Amino acid sequence: MTPTLASFESLSWIVSHPYAYPALEVVHIAGIALLFGNLVLFELRVWGIGVALPVDVLQRVALRTSLVGFGIAAASGGVMFASHPGELLANRAFLAKMGLLVAAGVNAAAFHGRGGSRRLDRVARLQTALSLGLWLAIIICGRWIAYL
Numbered sequence: 001m002t003p004t005l006a007s008f009e010s011l012s013w014i015v016s017h018p019y020a021y022p023a024l025e026v027v028h029i030a031g032i033a034l035l036f037g038n039l040v041l042f043e044l045r046v047w048g049i050g051v052a053l054p055v056d057v058l059q060r061v062a063l064r065t066s067l068v069g070f071g072i073a074a075a076s077g078g079v080m081f082a083s084h085p086g087e088l089l090a091n092r093a094f095l096a097k098m099g100l101l102v103a104a105g106v107n108a109a110a111f112h113g114r115g116g117s118r119r120l121d122r123v124a125r126l127q128t129a130l131s132l133g134l135w136l137a138i139i140i141c142g143r144w145i146a147y148l
Contacts, residue, residue, distance in 0.1 A: 014083035021083065028076040032142075034069025036135050038062040043128040046120055059117050093148045097141035104134040 014020045042062040045053055081088055088094045107130050111117075116124035 011079065011082045012084065014079065021080070024076050024080050028073055028080065031069045031072030031074075031076060032139065035066045035073060036069075036139070038066040038069065039131060039135060042066075043132055046117070046124055046128045048120075055117055055120065088145070091145055091148055093141045093144035097138055097145070100134055100138045100141060104131060104138065107131055107134060 014024065039062070042058060044050060045055060045058050050058075107127055111124065111127040111131070114123070116127055
């Protein structure tokens with residue numbers, strides 16, 4: 001059964017509750033911090049900073065923590081979306097954010113698919129720079145949602 005906008009109406013109370021939506025935003029930001037902070041740490045290593053840290057060990061810790069952060073951000077973002085989907089689907093910043101999330105996922109899959117963390121070559125550095133740019137744009141679009 002495919003959910004419809006009407007099926008999300010039971011969560012609409014979140015928007016009007018004085019603490020629920022702000023609490024979700026805090027959880028969302030904490031997830032983003034875990035995600036983005038660990039990606040930056042790993043990307044710095046790909047760029048040659050912190051060469052004393054073994055890439056495989058750093059990748060295992062940083063990327064797992066990034067995935068936990070992504071899961072937290074996605075779950076809290078999903079609940080925020082479900083609380084007012086019609087408004088968000090009409091918001092250009094939200095739509096841009098979703099498109100950028102897809103692009104970030106494709107870039108990450110391409111990086112790991114080609115073994116970028118083993119190669120640490122120019123392409124890997126370009127992909128991590130693209131990752132950083134995409135995630136910064138995602139964060140910017142996320143903030144603009146409230147203003148567009």
